Amino acid sequence: MKMTEQFFTALRSLLTNRRRSILTVLGIVIGIASVITIISLGKGVEKATLKNLQASSSGKQSTVVDYYADDLNSTASGFEASDLALINASQASFGLVKADIVSDNDGSAESEASINGADQNVTVKLLKYPSSDLEILSGYNISKNNIMLADPVALISKKLATSFYSSVNQALDTSVTVNGISYQVIGIFKEDMELDDIAISKTVYERSNNGEAGNKLKLTFNRGENVSKQTKKIVSLLNKQGSHHLQGSYEHMDMGAILKGVGSVINGLTYFISAIAGISLFIAGIGVMNMMYISVSERTQEIGIRLAIGASPKSILLQFLLEAVLLTGMGGVLGFGIGCGLAWLISLFLPFRAVVGLESFILAFSVSAIVGIVFGIFPARQAAKKNLIDILK
Amino acid sequence: MIRLERLNKFYQQGDEKIHVLKDVSLQIQQGEFVAIMGPSGSGKSTLINIIGFLDHQFMGQYRFKGESMIDQSLSDYARLRNQNVGFVFQNFKLIANLSVAENVGLPLLYAGHRRKNIADQVNDVLSSVNLQGVGAKLPMQLSGGQQQRVAIARALITRPSFLLADEPTGALDSHTSQEILKLFIDLNHKSRSTIIMVTHDFQVARLSQRIIRILDGRIESDRSVDQ
Numbered sequence: 001m002k003m004t005e006q007f008f009t010a011l012r013s014l015l016t017n018r019r020r021s022i023l024t025v026l027g028i029v030i031g032i033a034s035v036i037t038i039i040s041l042g043k044g045v046e047k048a049t050l051k052n053l054q055a056s057s058s059g060k061q062s063t064v065v066d067y068y069a070d071d072l073n074s075t076a077s078g079f080e081a082s083d084l085a086l087i088n089a090s091q092a093s094f095g096l097v098k099a100d101i102v103s104d105n106d107g108s109a110e111s112e113a114s115i116n117g118a119d120q121n122v123t124v125k126l127l128k129y130p131s132s133d134l135e136i137l138s139g140y141n142i143s144k145n146n147i148m149l150a151d152p153v154a155l156i157s158k159k160l161a162t163s164f165y166s167s168v169n170q171a172l173d174t175s176v177t178v179n180g181i182s183y184q185v186i187g188i189f190k191e192d193m194e195l196d197d198i199a200i201s202k203t204v205y206e207r208s209n210n211g212e213a214g215n216k217l218k219l220t221f222n223r224g225e226n227v228s229k230q231t232k233k234i235v236s237l238l239n240k241q242g243s244h245h246l247q248g249s250y251e252h253m254d255m256g257a258i259l260k261g262v263g264s265v266i267n268g269l270t271y272f273i274s275a276i277a278g279i280s281l282f283i284a285g286i287g288v289m290n291m292m293y294i295s296v297s298e299r300t301q302e303i304g305i306r307l308a309i310g311a312s313p314k315s316i317l318l319q320f321l322l323e324a325v326l327l328t329g330m331g332g333v334l335g336f337g338i339g340c341g342l343a344w345l346i347s348l349f350l351p352f353r354a355v356v357g358l359e360s361f362i363l364a365f366s367v368s369a370i371v372g373i374v375f376g377i378f379p380a381r382q383a384a385k386k387n388l389i390d391i392l393k
Numbered sequence: 394m395i396r397l398e399r400l401n402k403f404y405q406q407g408d409e410k411i412h413v414l415k416d417v418s419l420q421i422q423q424g425e426f427v428a429i430m431g432p433s434g435s436g437k438s439t440l441i442n443i444i445g446f447l448d449h450q451f452m453g454q455y456r457f458k459g460e461s462m463i464d465q466s467l468s469d470y471a472r473l474r475n476q477n478v479g480f481v482f483q484n485f486k487l488i489a490n491l492s493v494a495e496n497v498g499l500p501l502l503y504a505g506h507r508r509k510n511i512a513d514q515v516n517d518v519l520s521s522v523n524l525q526g527v528g529a530k531l532p533m534q535l536s537g538g539q540q541q542r543v544a545i546a547r548a549l550i551t552r553p554s555f556l557l558a559d560e561p562t563g564a565l566d567s568h569t570s571q572e573i574l575k576l577f578i579d580l581n582h583k584s585r586s587t588i589i590m591v592t593h594d595f596q597v598a599r600l601s602q603r604i605i606r607i608l609d610g611r612i613e614s615d616r617s618v619d620q
Contacts, residue, residue, distance in 0.1 A: 005502050016490045305486045308447065309547065310475020310503040312468040388447055392482070393438075 001315050010322035017295070021327055024291040027284025028331030028371060029338060031277045032364045036339025038273040039363075040354035041346060048352035063231040064102075065217040065238065069248035077101075078215050078250065080243045087217075087234060094234060095225035101214040102206070108196060109205070114177040115156075116164040124178060125196035126205050134199060139172050139187030147201045154183035155199040157191045179205065217250075228254045281367065285328075285375040292324050292379035303383055304391030317384035324376020325369050332368025336361055394554060394587065395421040395444060400453035402439055402610075413439045414451070415610040421555075426581040426588045428598035431607035437591050438559065440607065444589065445480065445557040446473040458554070475503050479548025483560035485540045487532040487547075494519070494528030497547045504551060518546045522576060538569035545576060555587035556580070562597055574600050 001009070014021045067078020079101045087099050113122045125131070130144050137158055146153050154176055161171035168188050175182045176198065183200055219234065221227050231252045238250040296303070303316055311319075343354035402414040413436045421427055431437040442448040443455060446462070449470055455462040457477070465473070480486075487496045498515045502508065519528060522542040532540050541561060548556055558577070562570035578600060580586040590601060598604050599618055606613040 001503050002505060002507060005508055008508065009502075012491075301486070302488050305488055306499070306503070307471070308474060308480050308486070309500045310471055310551075312471035312503075314468065315503065389442055392442075392447065392486075 001311070006315065006318050006322055007326075010319055010326050013295075013299075013319075013323055014327060020291060024287055025284075025327050025331035025334070027280060027287050028328050028368050029335040031281035031284055032332050032335025032368055033339040033342060034280070035274055035277040035367075036336050036356070036360055036364055037342045037346070037354075038270055038277075039360055040340065040343035040356045041350075042267070042270045043355035043357065044343075044347055044350075044352045047355050061223065061225065061227045062218055062220045063227055063252060065219065065231065065235055065250055065252045067215045067217075067242075067244060067248055067250055069244070071247065078242070078244045078248055079217050082243050083217070083238065086237065086241055090237075094219075094230045095222050096230070097220040097222055099220075100218045102216045102218050111178050113198060115160065116174065118164065120160075122160070122178070122197040123195060124205065125199040126202035127199055128202050131199065134189040137188045137190055138168050139185070141187055141189075142199065142201065147203065150201060150203045150207070152181055152183045152204050153186045153200070154178070155187040155189050156185055157197050158188055159191055160197045161185075161188050181205075181207075228252075281371055284331075285371045288324055288328060288372065289375040289379060292320060292376055293382070295323070296320060296379050296383040299383075300386060300391055303386050304388060307386070307388045308392060313384040316386075317380045320380035320383045321373065321376050324380065325372035328368040328372030328376075329365060332364045335368070336364040339364070394423045394458055395419075396454075396456040397444070398454040398456070400440075400443065400451055400455065402436075402443070402448075402451045413610050414443075417453075417610070417612055419605065419612065419615070421587065421589065423554075423587055424581070424585045425603060426577070426601045427590065428601035428604045429589065429591045429607060430593060430595070430598050430604055431613075432593065435607045436610040437607045441557055441559060441589065441591055445478045446470045471503075475500055476551060477554040479545075479551070479553040479556045481541070481544050481548050481556060481558040481561045483563040485532070485537075485544045485564070487540060487543060489532060491531075492528065493524070493530050493532060493535070493543050496532065496543060497528075497550055500547060500551045514550060515546075518550045519543075521549065522546045536569075537565050538572055541565060541569075541573055542576065545573070549580075549586075555589055558588065558590040560591055560593070562592070562594070570597070 069078065084099055084101065087094070087096070091099075109124045109126060111122060111124050113120055113124075127142060127147065130142055130147065132141075134141060134155065136155070139155075142153055142155060145151075156171060156176060158168060161168050165171040165174070171185055171188060174185050176185055177183070178198060178200060181204065183198075183204075189199065217238075219231060221230060231254070235250050235252045239245050242250055306316060306319075307313070339360075340354075340356050343356065347354040397417055397419045400414050400417040400419075401412070404411040404413055417440060429437050429441065439448070443451050447470075449462070449465065449467070457473070462473075474480075487493075488499070491499070494512075494515050497519060498508070498511045501511045501514065515528065516525075519525060522545050524539060524542050524546065527535060527539065527543075532543060535543065541564075545556075545561075556577075561577070562573055565573060574597060577588055577590065581588050581602075588601075590597075592598050601618060603615070603617050605615045
């Protein structure tokens with residue numbers, strides 16, 4: 001019999017016994033669906049982490065070196081122009097594209113400010129976007145336009161305003177100098193939990209910083225560079241010769257290592273759930289085997305008839321094996337679909353999207369087909385070995 | 394066409410070895426209509442199982458169209474059955490969940506034809522047994538006589554060398570039996586089909602040309618029927 005005809009013959013038999021086929025395949029569907037769900041979510045996490053940690057939209061990778069002063073109250077910046085010169089002197093050997101000193105980019109910085117003629121150490125909130133968190137008591141908030149145009153405007157806290165001026169309103173439209181740049185005070189805000197004193201545009205602040213002082217050094221590397229190794233080299237250079245190496249230490253948080261850690265946790269989880277799914281597939285496989293044995297004994301007459309009119313034992317074996325493989329294969333495809341849907345649904349509630357790849361589909365299909373072959377071969381062999389004369393008696 | 398020489402067959406039943414066929418020698422020519430008669434247990438079923446390539450375990454020689462059947466493999470036997478024998482059984486042996494047309498076409502599929510190319514052949518053979526327009530029905534929707542005619546159509550579709558009918562009228566009433574036997578006679582006369590029919594009913598057997606009687610594994614008599 002031609003292979004395509006074998007295929008249709010097997011499909012027909014399965015469809016004749018639709019309910020039984022569906023119930024048998026349920027275990028496969030659940031097993032495959034759970035594996036696909038976890039793999040898709042795992043891949044989603046991996047992709048999201050990679051994206052977040054490396055910020056490599058242009059393909060370049062970057063790392064950050066922090067300076068921590070030994071004296072916690074010191075406001076001195078750990079990086080100066082001399083440090084840049086030191087690093088840039090051997091830029092090529094590090095595979096560096098550029099090194100930039102940046103202010104603390106967690107949104108706030110410690111700085112000296114001059115208000116109403118008096119100097120004061122203040123915490124500066126650096127705004128990349130207009131902040132809606134600040135409660136404006138008087139004046140205006142910093143607008144999107146202000147930030148886009150890099151206007152030197154500032155908001156100051158009510159506490160700061162009242163300690164330098166007799167009233168809140170008197171502080172409006174005065175100027176405050178931060179890091180050598182004079183900002184116009186356009187609004188007064190109520191102190192929040194972060195205890196910021198002044199809020200200004202980050203762009204303007206960085207300009208004032210002029211790339212010359214700060215506690216963070218952003219290193220941008222060429223694509224393909226061993227980022228964590230090179231960063232380590234730079235850190236040890238800084239700790240020996242850096243401008244403030246006597247007053248503090250330069251440290252690098254190795255994001256590559258963290259990423260690896262996160263990845264291995266996800267991998268572990270994937271293996272764990274795959275193992276559970278493997279057990280469920282095994283049990284489902286036994287279910288398929290059981291159903292095929294029942295089918296073979298129920299269809300003894302059919303087997304006899306087929307053999308009598310010219311089916312070879314081999315084609316009987318193939319028919320029953322194909323039935324098992326088709327059954328599990330369809331279960332695999334169905335499970336893949338459900339798994340994708342489930343992963344998508346779950347990722348709606350998570351901060352990342354599930355990633356489904358072709359290899360997931362191939363995995364689902366091949367695993368289920370293999371289950372079909374492994375658990376279908378014994379019943380199929382039994383069918384092919386039936387004694388024709390006994391059946392036809 | 395069929396030539397059996399000193400055929401012997403033993404069954405193992407428990408510790409006992411049963412000698413079912415004893416030195417059976419027999420020749421059947423192309424175009425003959427032969428009835429094999431005998432009481433149950435006489436060995437006639439065993440004999441036709443060997444003739445019909447269902448049973449390959451025997452002693453002696455079986456030559457089919459001059460070729461020895463000893464040393465043929467199991468898949469050779471499957472091919473021989475498919476191409477040379479049309480089986481008609483007492484209880485029809487149609488596959489219940491396949492339509493009439495699918496049942497009839499099945500031997501062609503095993504012969505390597507494609508499903509979509511056999512519809513005409515199936516219709517032709519169905520009309521040759523007077524069963525037009527039932528192809529889409531399931532066997533259970535037909536009467537016994539119709540089912541047996543479906544089985545005959547299935548037996549005829551590969552244009553086999555001979556038909557092997559094992560009690561073809563055993564499950565049918567006398568009127569339907571007559572129809573089926575008339576069909577056999579027509580096939581034998583018009584298409585020169587070779588028919589080997591097993592029966593225990595002399596009224597059926599006497600419609601053939603030659604009656605072979607078997608008793609206790611031996612051929613008791615082998616003579617032509619006087620028309």
